[in-house]
Amino acid sequence: MAALKSILLFRCPKCHKANLFLDPNPYHLKNISKMHKRCPVCGFDVENETGFHFMSMYMSYIISTVFSIFFLIPLTIILGLDWIPKLLLLNALILVVLWPLIFRWARMVSLWLTVRFKFE
Ligand SMILES: [Zn+2]
Numbered sequence: 001m002a003a004l005k006s007i008l009l010f011r012c013p014k015c016h017k018a019n020l021f022l023d024p025n026p027y028h029l030k031n032i033s034k035m036h037k038r039c040p041v042c043g044f045d046v047e048n049e050t051g052f053h054f055m056s057m058y059m060s061y062i063i064s065t066v067f068s069i070f071f072l073i074p075l076t077i078i079l080g081l082d083w084i085p086k087l088l089l090l091n092a093l094i095l096v097v098l099w100p101l102i103f104r105w106a107r108m109v110s111l112w113l114t115v116r117f118k119f120e
Contacts, residue, residue, distance in 0.1 A: 003112055010104055013112040015042035020111070026100035035107070046111065053107055060106035064095055067102075 006016045010024070018041040023031035033053075035046050047053065068091050075087050095102070 003116070007105060007108040007112055010108055012039040012042060012044055013108070013115040014044040015039060017041045020046055020108075021104065026104050029100065032100055032103060044115075048114065053110065056103075056106040056110045059109050060102050063102050063106055063109070067095070067098075 002016055003013065005011070006013055010019050010021050010026075012018045012020055018036070018039050020035050020039060021031075022034040022036065026032060037047065038045055071091055071094070072084075072087055076084060079087070
């Protein structure tokens with residue numbers, strides 16, 4: 001549960017205390033990807049090799065797909081097949097609005113995986 005909370009709040013996957021992004025608001029798009037090099041509390045190396053965050057691109061795809069599945073399937077079952085075009089449009093709009101959060105969550109999941117499976 002601590003891991004999920006750390007991911008959702010952009011906290012360090014090791015100490016769960018420090019926010020790893022320089023700007024805590026993900027909707028300040030100019031600073032969306034700017035992170036500390038190391039955790040200010042425990043010194044965890046956030047970018048342990050060049051291009052490390054490239055993996056986050058795939059992670060954001062996975063997060064978006066999982067969200068879409070959990071959003072579309074239940075609503076299609078409840079509302080019926082006629083609603084699919086409207087639900088797809090609504091899903092796309094929600095993903096666009098959530099994009100900055102998904103971008104950062106993908107990075108946090110990638111970092112959490114390195115700590116959990118000791119890739120560092
Ligand atoms: Zn830390």
